[in-house]
Amino acid sequence: MPLKSGFRSLASVEDALDMFLGSLEPLNRVEMVSLEEAGERVLAADVRAPRDVPHYDRSAMDGYAVVASDTFGSGKDAGVILKLTSKDSIVSGECRQVHTGSPIPEGADAVVMLEYTEAAGDGVEVLAQVSPGQNIGLKGEDVRKGDIVFREGRLLKPSDVGLLASMGLTEVAVYAKPRVLIIPTGEEIVPRGVEPAPGQMNESNGVMNYLYVKRFGGVPTVHGIVSDVKEELAAALDEGASYDLIVTTGGSSVGKRDLIAEVLASKGTVLVHGVAIKPGKPVALGLVDAGGKRTPIVCLPGYPAACAVDSMVFVDPAVKKLGHMPPAAYRTQKAILTRKIYSEAGYRTYTRVSVEEGRATPLRTKGAGVLSSISRADGYVITPPDVEGHEAGEEVEVTFLE
Amino acid sequence: MPLKSGFRSLASVEDALDMFLGSLEPLNRVEMVSLEEAGERVLAADVRAPRDVPHYDRSAMDGYAVVASDTFGSGKDAGVILKLTSKDSIVSGECRQVHTGSPIPEGADAVVMLEYTEAAGDGVEVLAQVSPGQNIGLKGEDVRKGDIVFREGRLLKPSDVGLLASMGLTEVAVYAKPRVLIIPTGEEIVPRGVEPAPGQMNESNGVMNYLYVKRFGGVPTVHGIVSDVKEELAAALDEGASYDLIVTTGGSSVGKRDLIAEVLASKGTVLVHGVAIKPGKPVALGLVDAGGKRTPIVCLPGYPAACAVDSMVFVDPAVKKLGHMPPAAYRTQKAILTRKIYSEAGYRTYTRVSVEEGRATPLRTKGAGVLSSISRADGYVITPPDVEGHEAGEEVEVTFLE
Numbered sequence: 001m002p003l004k005s006g007f008r009s010l011a012s013v014e015d016a017l018d019m020f021l022g023s024l025e026p027l028n029r030v031e032m033v034s035l036e037e038a039g040e041r042v043l044a045a046d047v048r049a050p051r052d053v054p055h056y057d058r059s060a061m062d063g064y065a066v067v068a069s070d071t072f073g074s075g076k077d078a079g080v081i082l083k084l085t086s087k088d089s090i091v092s093g094e095c096r097q098v099h100t101g102s103p104i105p106e107g108a109d110a111v112v113m114l115e116y117t118e119a120a121g122d123g124v125e126v127l128a129q130v131s132p133g134q135n136i137g138l139k140g141e142d143v144r145k146g147d148i149v150f151r152e153g154r155l156l157k158p159s160d161v162g163l164l165a166s167m168g169l170t171e172v173a174v175y176a177k178p179r180v181l182i183i184p185t186g187e188e189i190v191p192r193g194v195e196p197a198p199g200q201m202n203e204s205n206g207v208m209n210y211l212y213v214k215r216f217g218g219v220p221t222v223h224g225i226v227s228d229v230k231e232e233l234a235a236a237l238d239e240g241a242s243y244d245l246i247v248t249t250g251g252s253s254v255g256k257r258d259l260i261a262e263v264l265a266s267k268g269t270v271l272v273h274g275v276a277i278k279p280g281k282p283v284a285l286g287l288v289d290a291g292g293k294r295t296p297i298v299c300l301p302g303y304p305a306a307c308a309v310d311s312m313v314f315v316d317p318a319v320k321k322l323g324h325m326p327p328a329a330y331r332t333q334k335a336i337l338t339r340k341i342y343s344e345a346g347y348r349t350y351t352r353v354s355v356e357e358g359r360a361t362p363l364r365t366k367g368a369g370v371l372s373s374i375s376r377a378d379g380y381v382i383t384p385p386d387v388e389g390h391e392a393g394e395e396v397e398v399t400f401l402e
Numbered sequence: 403m404p405l406k407s408g409f410r411s412l413a414s415v416e417d418a419l420d421m422f423l424g425s426l427e428p429l430n431r432v433e434m435v436s437l438e439e440a441g442e443r444v445l446a447a448d449v450r451a452p453r454d455v456p457h458y459d460r461s462a463m464d465g466y467a468v469v470a471s472d473t474f475g476s477g478k479d480a481g482v483i484l485k486l487t488s489k490d491s492i493v494s495g496e497c498r499q500v501h502t503g504s505p506i507p508e509g510a511d512a513v514v515m516l517e518y519t520e521a522a523g524d525g526v527e528v529l530a531q532v533s534p535g536q537n538i539g540l541k542g543e544d545v546r547k548g549d550i551v552f553r554e555g556r557l558l559k560p561s562d563v564g565l566l567a568s569m570g571l572t573e574v575a576v577y578a579k580p581r582v583l584i585i586p587t588g589e590e591i592v593p594r595g596v597e598p599a600p601g602q603m604n605e606s607n608g609v610m611n612y613l614y615v616k617r618f619g620g621v622p623t624v625h626g627i628v629s630d631v632k633e634e635l636a637a638a639l640d641e642g643a644s645y646d647l648i649v650t651t652g653g654s655s656v657g658k659r660d661l662i663a664e665v666l667a668s669k670g671t672v673l674v675h676g677v678a679i680k681p682g683k684p685v686a687l688g689l690v691d692a693g694g695k696r697t698p699i700v701c702l703p704g705y706p707a708a709c710a711v712d713s714m715v716f717v718d719p720a721v722k723k724l725g726h727m728p729p730a731a732y733r734t735q736k737a738i739l740t741r742k743i744y745s746e747a748g749y750r751t752y753t754r755v756s757v758e759e760g761r762a763t764p765l766r767t768k769g770a771g772v773l774s775s776i777s778r779a780d781g782y783v784i785t786p787p788d789v790e791g792h793e794a795g796e797e798v799e800v801t802f803l804e
C-alpha cells in the first residue's frame with residue numbers, strides 16, 4: 001500500500017556524473033559558420049594561417065624608411081640629412097615617410113623613429129643610427145602561412161574571432177551544438193495559457209530548461225506535455241532518439257505516478273536512479289536504445305527547485321561534453337552567513353542565498369512566501385556531503401550558477 | 403611636421419566612465435516577449451501574480467485528507483479507523499487518499515502523512531493526531547493574487563522564467579535591448595574576403611565588436627568600412643543617430659589620419675579623448691548631435707588588443723546602462739605569476755595571461771609570435787595606476803573578461 005518508497009541506494013554526485021558522462025561520446029557533426037556566428041563555438045579542426053602575418057614587410061613605427069648604412073655614425077649631435085621622397089623604392093641618400101603598418105619601400109632596410117629626426121629644408125635630418133631590419137616587421141615574422149594559430153577544441157572568444165578575421169578567414173569549421181529534446185511530463189501539468197483546475201499546474205519546467213539548455217550551449221526543443229502513461233512516455237523517448245540528448249521533467253521519483261525510470265529501463269539502460277543531492281535526489285540518468293543508437297537521457301524531478309539544480313549539475317556537463325565545450329566555470333564570492341544553513345550529512349546540498357554587501361542570507365524553500373523568496377536568490381552555497389551545515393557568521397563561498 | 407603628438411592630458415578610467423555614463427539615460431522602449439525569449443532580459447515593470455499561489459487548497463504531503471477532529475486522541479498505540487472514499491467531499495469518519503499537490507476534498511481540513519497510517523481492511527487506520535490546517539497549503543498562502551513577485555529592473559534567470567510560467571504568465575514586458583551601430587574606419591582596411599595589398603588589412607574589429615556587443619546585451623549592426631575622410635565619417639555618424647549607441651573602430655588617436663575625434667567635435671561633444679589605460683589609451687567618448695537627439699559614441703582604437711580592452715571597459719557598461727542591466731560581474735582566480743609584469747605608473751594596465759594549474763604567464767604583445775601567443779590568452783591581470791607592475795612569484799588576481 002505504500003504510495004512512496006525510498007530509493008534503494010543513492011549514488012554520490014561524482015559517481016553519478018562519472019557513470020553518465022563516461023557513457024557519452026562528443027558529437028562528430030561539423031558545420032561551417034561565418035565569423036559572425038563563430039562566437040562561443042568550438043573549433044572542429046586546427047586553424048592554419050592562410051597567409052603570412054604580416055603579409056608584407058611593414059613599419060613597426062611612425063618615422064622614415066631608410067637605408068640603414070646611411071645612418072651609421074649618426075647621433076644626436078651628428079645628424080645625416082636624407083632626401084625625402086614619396087617613391088615606392090628608395091636608394092642610398094633618400095628616405096620615405098612611413099606610418100606604423102606602412103609597407104617598407106623597396107631598397108629600404110630600416111625605419112628611423114620620428115623622434116630621432118628633424119625637418120631639414122625639403123629633407124630630413126636623422127639623429128640616430130639604425131641597424132638593418134630595425135623597426136621593421138618582416139613578412140611572416142608573426143605567423144608563417146600554414147602555421148597552426150588555434151587548435152581544434154578552442155572555444156572561440158570575440159578577440160579570437162577578430163584574429164581569424166585579420167588573417168583573412170571568413171568562415172570556420174565548428175562542432176555542431178548538441179540538439180536537446182525537453183519532454184515535460186505529468187498528468188497534472190497543463191500548457192501555458194490554460195487556466196489550471198485545482199490539482200493542476202501550468203507547465204514551467206519545460207521553458208526553464210529551454211533557457212538552461214541554450215545557456216549551456218545546446219539547441220533546445222520543447223516537446224508537448226506527456227501524461228503519466230507508460231506507452232506515451234515510451235513514444236516520447238522514441239522521438240527523442242533523433243536528438244543528441246533527452247531531458248524529461250517530472251515523474252522521476254519512486255512513487256506510483258513516477259513512471260519514467262521504469263519506462264527507461266524497458267527502453268534502454270538506467271545508469272543511475274537517485275543521487276545524494278539536495279534538492280534533486282529523484283533524478284535518473286541513462287541511455288535510450290532506439291532509432292539504431294543510444295541517446296543519453298536525464299530525467300529531472302518535477303519540483304522546480306530540484307529540477308533547476310539537477311539541470312545545472314547533470315544536463316550542463318552532458319551538453320558541454322557532447323559539444324566539445326570545456327566545463328562551465330562559475331563566478332564565486334566569499335560571504336558571511338546571516339543565518340544557519342542546515343544540510344544533511346551524506347548529501348551535496350545546494351542552498352539558495354541572496355547576497356548583499358558581503359552577507360549571504362539563505363532563502364526559505366518551504367511555506368508561505370517561498371516564491372517571492374526565490375525571486376531574490378542570487379547564488380548557491382554548495383555544501384559537500386561530509387559537512388553538516390554552516391553556522392551563522394561563518395564565511396562561505398557563494399557560487400553564481402545562473 | 404610631427405606625424406603624431408601626444409594627448410594633452412589623460413583622464414583616469416574612473417573619471418572617463420563617470421563623465422560618459424553620466425551623460426547616458428537608460429532607454430524607455432519596452433517590448434512584450436514570450437517566456438522563451440525572456441531569458442536574460444530586464445523586466446520593464448513590476449510583475450504581479452495573476453492568481454493566488456497555490457490557486458487551491460493543496461496537500462503538502464502524500465497521505466490522507468481527514469477531518470482533523472476525527473484524529474484527536476490518536477497515537478501510535480491508539481489508532482482510529484476511517485472509511486476510505488474517493489468522493490470529492492468527505493464527512494466525519496471518512497478519509498481520502500491525496501498526493502503532494504492534490505486538491506483537498508471538501509469537508510477535509512487536514513492531511514495525515516502516509517507514514518502515520520496503516521491499511522485496515524477497506525479503511526485506513528490513522529496513528530497520529532493532526533490539527534486543523536496541518537499539512538495543507540492554503541490557497542494564496544505562498545503569493546496572493548496581485549502581489550508583486552518580481553520588481554522592475556530584474557534580470558531574468560531561467561529559474562525566474564520558470565516561476566513566471568508556473569504562475570500562469572505567458573509573456574512579460576522587458577526593456578528593449580540597446581541597438582548599436584559599429585562603424586569600422588580606416589583607409590587601410592579592406593573587407594573580409596578581399597586579399598589585402600601591402601599596407602592594407604582585412605576588417606576584423608567590426609566582427610569582434612559585433613560579438614562583444616551581443617555578449618554585452620545589445621543588438622549589433624556593422625556598418626560598411628568608412629575611409630579616413632571627414633565627410634564620410636560625419637555621414638556615418640549621422641546614420642548612427644538612428645541607433646542607441648555608436649561604436650567606431652580606428653582613427654581615434656591624435657595622428658594625421660586620426661580624424662574621428664575632430665569629426666565628433668564638429669558634430670557634437672567630445673567628453674573624453676585619451677584615457678590612462680594600457681592598452682587602449684587612444685579612446686574617445688562623446689555624444690553625437692544628429693536626428694534631433696544626442697547619441698552616445700565610443701571611438702575605439704584600431705589596434706586590436708587596445709580595441710578589445712576599450713570595448714570591455716567602455717562599450718560594455720554603456721550598453722548595460724542603456725539596457726537597464728546590472729554591471730558585468732566577472733569570474734576571477736588567484737594565480738602565481740611565472741614572469742614579471744611591467745606596467746607604467748599612472749595607467750590602469752590590462753595584461754593578458756594564460757593560466758595553467760594556478761600559474762599565470764603574461765603573454766607577449768609584441769614581436770614574433772604575438773598572434774599565437776594571444777590565442778592562448780585566458781584572462782587579464784588588471785594593475786591599478788598606483789601599482790608599478792608585479793614580480794615573478796607574486797600572487798595576482800586574474801579576471802576572465804571574455
